[in-house]
Amino acid sequence: MGTDGRMATATDLDLLTLTQWLSPAYPVGAFAYSHGLERLVQSGAVHDAASLRDWLHDVLEHGAGWSDALFLTAAWRAKSELAVAELDDMARAFAGPFERRFETAQQGAAFCDVTAAVWDIKLADLTYPVAVGCAARHAGLPVEPTARLYLHAFISNLVSAAQRLMPLGQTAAQGVVRDMAPSCANQAHAAVEADLSALSGTAFLAEIAAMQHETQQPRIFRT
Known part of the structure; x- marks a missing residue:
């Protein structure tokens, strides 16, 4: 492995x-979170593969996908x-709605606990992208593949x-994941080439959906 973690x-x-870290089998509870998608499906804003793909692109390029990639690389x-610690405080502040903060904090804490127990990488209770970035640094893993697989796991979930x-259906779902893969790679590369001055969050409908989901009944996801 070279000395430059980007290359x-x-x-x-x-x-x-x-x-393994970013597999659905890693016990961070990712299956319990929909990132506000449950609200958008109930309202009809997301109703088929095409509208799902459009929403995923917005979240990845203008919402939490982009900011998480920047926090991970930082x-x-x-x-x-x-x-x-300062970066983690920023990541919590940047997750505006309560459910967004809950999602990143709970998954991050679980990731820290499991990774400490299995890899002996001692991490405080960190937000999810910060935890993954710190763990990758401690384990000597290059940053860009880490960011790519993080975003791919985010989309897949x-x-x-x-x-x-x-x-x-399963076939249509896998088609969406395949279609999103180039965007995951592109956003990861852009984040590695950037710094925190590039932080932005303009996926406003996704944030509003997360806020509306707080009171949605019935519901099956935690966010």
């Missing part, structure tokens, strides 16, 4: 580690525990949630 080539073991580059919320 380093991930080894086979690196990729297997990242795949955590990977952080030089001190103080820098990580939301597509899985959509399958439970609306008529979306």
